[in-house]
Amino acid sequence: MKWNKNNVLLRYNNDFLIANRDLNAWIIISDEVHKIICNYAKSLNKDAFLELYEKEDKEYLQSVISNMIKIKLLVDNEEERIVNSVSLSLTNGCNLNCIHCCMDANNSKVRYEKQVDYWLDIIDELSTNREIEEVTVTGGEPVLKKDFKKISCYLKEKLNCKLLLLTNGTLLDDEVIGWITGVYDSISISLDGGDKILTDFIRGHGVFEKVIQTVVKLKEKGFENISLSAILPNSIDCEEQFQKLCDELEVGCQVRPLSYMGRASENYISLKSIFDNYVHENKLEIADVYDNYEVANLSSCGMASRKMATFDPYGNIYPCNLFQENGMEISYHNGKTFYSENVENVISFKGTICEDCPVNVFCWSCLSDFNNIKNDSKQIEEKCKQKKKKLMFEIWGVTD
Ligand SMILES: C[S@@+](CC[C@H](N)C(=O)[O-])C[C@H]1O[C@@H](n2cnc3c(N)ncnc32)[C@H](O)[C@@H]1O
Numbered sequence: 001m002k003w004n005k006n007n008v009l010l011r012y013n014n015d016f017l018i019a020n021r022d023l024n025a026w027i028i029i030s031d032e033v034h035k036i037i038c039n040y041a042k043s044l045n046k047d048a049f050l051e052l053y054e055k056e057d058k059e060y061l062q063s064v065i066s067n068m069i070k071i072k073l074l075v076d077n078e079e080e081r082i083v084n085s086v087s088l089s090l091t092n093g094c095n096l097n098c099i100h101c102c103m104d105a106n107n108s109k110v111r112y113e114k115q116v117d118y119w120l121d122i123i124d125e126l127s128t129n130r131e132i133e134e135v136t137v138t139g140g141e142p143v144l145k146k147d148f149k150k151i152s153c154y155l156k157e158k159l160n161c162k163l164l165l166l167t168n169g170t171l172l173d174d175e176v177i178g179w180i181t182g183v184y185d186s187i188s189i190s191l192d193g194g195d196k197i198l199t200d201f202i203r204g205h206g207v208f209e210k211v212i213q214t215v216v217k218l219k220e221k222g223f224e225n226i227s228l229s230a231i232l233p234n235s236i237d238c239e240e241q242f243q244k245l246c247d248e249l250e251v252g253c254q255v256r257p258l259s260y261m262g263r264a265s266e267n268y269i270s271l272k273s274i275f276d277n278y279v280h281e282n283k284l285e286i287a288d289v290y291d292n293y294e295v296a297n298l299s300s301c302g303m304a305s306r307k308m309a310t311f312d313p314y315g316n317i318y319p320c321n322l323f324q325e326n327g328m329e330i331s332y333h334n335g336k337t338f339y340s341e342n343v344e345n346v347i348s349f350k351g352t353i354c355e356d357c358p359v360n361v362f363c364w365s366c367l368s369d370f371n372n373i374k375n376d377s378k379q380i381e382e383k384c385k386q387k388k389k390k391l392m393f394e395i396w397g398v399t400d
């Protein structure tokens with residue numbers, strides 16, 4: 001019997017919080033009980049160890065220990081962390097030039113694309129991992145990749161998992177629609193707006209109509225598993241408008257948080273001014289994103305629980321689509337990822353004000369949000385002000 005090695009230990013006053021992001025499980029115990037359980041875990045004769053305690057204490061310890069075993073914070077054998085979700089970013093090329101593109105993709109830069117055999121080898125390696133539940137094909141614009149069809153069909157042939165295509169939806173002509181609907185389980189098209197004005201600002205002129213036509217064509221083909229995605233101004237009205245459009249088209253709806261990667265960082269000021277003007281001109285209400293902040297789902301970050309891997313067009317591997325930056329490279333072998341110190345430091349909030357915070361794993365359910373602002377003390381303090389009080393009450397029962 002031992003502590004699960006993926007537990008995270010947080011401390012507040014004389015109590016410990018033992019959390020496990022992989023399992024979405026946590027428990028609070030006192031310092032004293034923590035010490036006892038450490039000794040219990042090491043003891044050779046567990047029954048004799050508990051006999052050292054008075055009846056009431058013994059019953060309490062037994063119930064805490066059995067609860068911890070049930071939720072796997074204490075284990076006999078460690079379960080290995082195996083990757084279950086993979087993204088393949090086939091190209092850095094794109095026919096669009098979206099203002100916020102995290103991949104900095106467009107048509108005018110040098111194209112980086114690995115040869116088809118590189119991707120087929122990766123698919124062969126992935127096919128040995130029985131835990132893979134989904135593979136997302138993305139880019140740049142994946143439909144532009146010369147061997148897009150060959151790679152997609154090979155994925156279908158070799159892997160028994162869900163295949164998801166992330167596309168801007170502007171290049172899906174009848175020929176492509178004819179075959180992708182038989183290969184992919186779902187197709188997610190980025191629109192970034194609930195109306196033509198917003199989409200065309202972000203993605204370019206004519207994109208809104210083109211995407212709507214593509215959705216109609218996919219539906220005519222009988223393909224139903226379609227969703228539209230958007231990065232939107234911080235306004236409930238915008239979200240509602242986007243949701244309404246998706247409802248009318250009878251497709252799924254995904255609102256994505258903005259990551260400050262690639263052009264989003266370069267164009268941050270113009271992007272903010274487009275969003276602000278749009279909200280202002282349409283007299284929309286700005287949302288306080290933390291108004292309805294609920295205790296985060298501990299397991300929502302696939303990077304923290306080592307369940308994801310992103311293969312980029314240059315031959316690098318990253319822990320998440322939103323972590324494709326220098327120094328964040330990882331390796332993948334036999335279904336497992338191996339993280340560098342840099343990546344581990346992000347996961348443990350090392351060197352930031354969040355490092356010793358007793359609610360850090362609840363506060364940042366997406367580590368990209370944290371990474372985006374971790375070096376900006378003003379922004380991080382602003383977020384902290386909004387979240388800490390609520391989390392300290394929800395998790396630790398602290399009221400002041
Ligand atoms: C990089 S694109 C590649 C696939 C395809 N070209 C598309 O636009 O859907 C993949 C997804 O990332 C989203 N994305 C682009 N820039 C982003 C950013 N700065 N932050 C968060 N998501 C972003 C896109 O909206 C899209 O849904």
Ligand code: SF4
Nearest residue numbers: 094098101105140168
């Ligand atoms: S977000 Fe997608 S469509 Fe837009 S430039 Fe980037 S890769 Fe192209």
Ligand code: SF4
Nearest residue numbers: 354357360363384388
């Ligand atoms: S932002 Fe504040 S509440 Fe959140 S982890 Fe950092 S210090 Fe804690």
